[in-house]
Amino acid sequence: MIEDRIALLIDADNVSAKYIKPIMDELSKYGNITYKRIYGDWTSPYNLSWKEVLLQNSITPIQQFSYTYGKNATDSAMIIDAMDMLYTSELEGFCLVSSDSDFTKLASRLRENGKLVIGMGEEKTPIPFRKACDIFTVLEVLLEDSTMENTEKVQAAASSAKELKHSSVDVVKNQIEEAVIKIIMENQNDNKETGLGEVGSRLLKLYPDFDVRRYGYSLLSKFLETFPKLKLKQDGTKVSVMLYEDKSRKDLLEEYILQQIKNAGKQGVSLGTLGNRIRNRFGDFKVHDYGYSQFKSYIQSFRDVKIEDDGEQNWAIYVKNMES
Missing domain, CATH: 3.30.420.610 (LOTUS domain-like)
Structure with missing residues (x-):
């Protein structure tokens, strides 16, 4: 079976070198890492910690000078490379490693072209980038998972x-x-x-x-x-x-509902009133816990109970009350 081919693109400006082993281990679950590139200004002393890690994991460093103070040239280089790979390489997916929201649009574009997008970043990663990915993994979780006994x-x-x-x-x-x-x-x-x-x-x-x-x-x-x-x-x-159905609670609830409808006589009880009574008695009552998406459908499921609409609201009526 041929594994999916994935490009690993790392933003060195926003990710620490300590995460590289957990990143590689996690990404191996999704396929074969065809491209392994990391982007940053390697003349900067802040990136010295990456040197040994890159050699050990055969990751290609892409030099990107900071031409203007305050402008992130690394992001632009990584985005351009990703788009080149999208149109010139036969890849099934991309892994974007960054804690920066600047890659949100890139992730969305890659997904629009049918590619799997795996995002990885620190806990501080903004929500928009997380949501733009098919899968997003928090790096602190990976690190903890790989190092703890x-x-x-x-x-x-x-x-x-x-x-x-x-x-x-x-x-x-x-x-x-x-x-x-x-x-x-x-x-x-x-x-x-x-x-x-x-x-x-x-x-x-x-x-x-x-x-x-x-x-x-x-x-x-x-x-x-x-x-x-x-x-x-x-x-x-x-x-x-x-x-999971709690039989005893379910029986108590159904008994209570049926009794309320019976006691209402021939006119019946409005579903709004009945719902309020149920919530007052069973505080955490939610109709979908009992297999229904609508309260009306749930009440209709009771034997000898019918629902009538008077044009303003629905009423639950016990049929045998109408016969007496």
Whole structure:
């Protein structure tokens, strides 16, 4: 099997030499690195740390003098080379290593031409550049992953989990859970199972900088198992991701809803009122947790319950109340 050919282009002005080994190791997962180039002013003392690293990894340094103070000539040279490669070389992908947002347009252009764009940069990398890439990896995560011993990883994961409880990463984690639930719901509507591989692929499209290692895990499956609303099912080598149903809670909820509709008599109860009552009783109620994208569809699924529209709002009515 022929591996995809990838060009590695590094902005030496915005990346430290200490990241080169993790970069090379990570990029090897995606294919064969055909071009390995790094751009910078090699007359500058700030770039001396790169010399030994470049020799060891056979990376070609491209000299770019800083012609004008405050102007980044390195960015321009790297962009020009990338465009030349796009039209003259048979490459499947590009890896742009920089913490600079100046490469956002380049990443977008390469993707428009059907190329895989892998971005790598430090935590400070601006969001626009991250989003412009198919995949974005934080270099600090790569460095930590490649240098820590297994025992240190366990300790770091435990301590970071405590630190993340009240941090912004927790919000992102909640967003990821909601995104996975939505993916499962969409597949359920089409009578399709949701494979672990599909979840990983879809998450990368939604969040190009998504990486389970940021949460202290090495496998996506282990990461997803931490979400209370999700469960994994393995059948041979196939792993599916499913919604976890709390049977006792589900039964209590359905019993409560049906009782509210019955007690409303022949007129029934408006869906707005019913929804408010449910949220007051079951604070974290979300209809998609129960396999539906709309509250109306969920209520319609109850036996002996029908929905009537009076032109202003929808009403849930217990059919047997109308017969009495």
